[in-house]
Amino acid sequence: MIPLGHYLIVSAVLFAIGTAGVFLRRNLITILLSIEIMLNAVNLTFVAFARQSGNLDGQIVVFFVMTVAAAEAAVGLAIVIGLYRHRESLNPDAFASLKW
Amino acid sequence: MPETLTFYALSGLAIGASALVIGQRNPMYSVLMLIASFGALAGLYIQLDAPFVAVAQIIIYAGAIMVLFLFVVMLLNAPQEDAAEWDRSHPLRPPVVARFGGMLALLLVVQLAWALLRAGGLGGPVAGLGDADVVSSVRELGRVLFTDYVFAFEATSILILVAMVGAVVLARREGD
Numbered sequence: 001m002i003p004l005g006h007y008l009i010v011s012a013v014l015f016a017i018g019t020a021g022v023f024l025r026r027n028l029i030t031i032l033l034s035i036e037i038m039l040n041a042v043n044l045t046f047v048a049f050a051r052q053s054g055n056l057d058g059q060i061v062v063f064f065v066m067t068v069a070a071a072e073a074a075v076g077l078a079i080v081i082g083l084y085r086h087r088e089s090l091n092p093d094a095f096a097s098l099k100w
Numbered sequence: 101m102p103e104t105l106t107f108y109a110l111s112g113l114a115i116g117a118s119a120l121v122i123g124q125r126n127p128m129y130s131v132l133m134l135i136a137s138f139g140a141l142a143g144l145y146i147q148l149d150a151p152f153v154a155v156a157q158i159i160i161y162a163g164a165i166m167v168l169f170l171f172v173v174m175l176l177n178a179p180q181e182d183a184a185e186w187d188r189s190h191p192l193r194p195p196v197v198a199r200f201g202g203m204l205a206l207l208l209v210v211q212l213a214w215a216l217l218r219a220g221g222l223g224g225p226v227a228g229l230g231d232a233d234v235v236s237s238v239r240e241l242g243r244v245l246f247t248d249y250v251f252a253f254e255a256t257s258i259l260i261l262v263a264m265v266g267a268v269v270l271a272r273r274e275g276d
Contacts, residue, residue, distance in 0.1 A: 002107050005216060007144070010111040012212035014118055019208050021122035023201025029127045029173060033134050036165070037118050040141055043153075051148040051235055056244050059153050059235075063245070066160050067256040071263035073165045077172045078270035084176050085273075 007048035014041035028080045028090045032073065039069050107147060114140035127173045131166055138162045149236040 014037055021034025043062045050058025080090070087094045117137035124130040138161045145154035234240060245253060 002104060002147075006107065006111075007148070008216055009213075010115065010144075012209070012216065013115050016205055016209045016212065017115070017118045017122060020202065020205035023205055025122055027127060029169065029176075030122065030124075030130055033121055033127075033130055033169065036134065036161075037121060037137070040138065040161070043157075044141060044144060047145055047148050047150050047153055051150065054235060056235065056241055059150055059241060060245055060249050062150075062153050063156065064252060064256055066156060067260065070160065070165055071259050073168055074263050074267040075270065077168060078267040081172060081176065081271045090176070 004048055004052050008045060011041045011044040011048070014038075014044070026091050026093065028083070028092060029077075031092070032076050032080070036069060036073070039065055103147070106143070110140045110143040110147070113137070114144070128170070131169045131173060134169075135162045135166050138166070151236055152238045152241055 018034045018036075018038035018041060021037065022031050025031055025034065043065055046058040046062050046065070050056060083095055084090060114137050117133045117140065120133040121130045121137065124133060138157055142154040142157040142162075145151075145157060
């Protein structure tokens with residue numbers, strides 16, 4: 001049997017990769033993808049704990065996380081499209097001004 | 101031990117693909133790598149007796165959200181970070197700011213490892229308490245979702261509606 005701790009370690013590594021992506025990458029789309037990685041790492045933790053404790057609440061939370069992720073991706077990508085129209089760039093450093 | 105082998109293969113695939121997501125220069129490849137990572141995670145969910153979550157992961161995440169990302173990457177048609185930017189932002193050749201970000205990520209790894217090592221009771225098998233039939237039952241999942249969590253369910257439907265309207269308004273061309 002696989003110990004619970006192994007799932008948590010995988011989840012922690014995935015979350016750290018997502019964090020590193022948000023900090024290190026300079027591309028708005030890749031930053032949004034890194035946020036998706038982090039959400040999935042948390043989902044894995046929820047499912048592992050749901051399996052261990054033997055009730056379904058963790059899996060229910062995963063569905064809500066997926067819904068929120070879908071809404072976040074839709075609005076986030078709409079904002080990215082709007083920003084790209086203004087600046088012709090996906091580098092977040094190009095959007096340093098509060099008004100243009 | 102086929103179960104253990106499957107676990108390590110799937111988690112290795114998930115971690116490797118996720119690392120490639122942030123290591124890729126072209127967002128198109130990043131999105132495709134993330135789809136591979138989500139597929140591996142769906143395999144892990146099946147191993148955790150959560151088949152419905154695994155199917156939802158494939159259909160919603162890999163099917164819907166990632167297609168949305170791919171669509172935007174193709175629509176913007178600005179796939180590559182230019183070379184100078186890449187040199188500045190590559191994790192292996194970082195300037196001070198990126199080094200600071202990398203330090204923060206490393207700090208997070210250390211903190212998470214420390215927390216996991218200190219927490220007791222993680223050595224037990226993941227299938228410790230629960231009955232696999234209860235956890236993997238779609239019928240039971242639907243019952244809980246539409247009774248105990250019905251308010252949250254309706255709230256998310258309003259959230260989706262608001263997000264749809266917001267996306268349409270934000271992505272609209274000015275003057276239309």
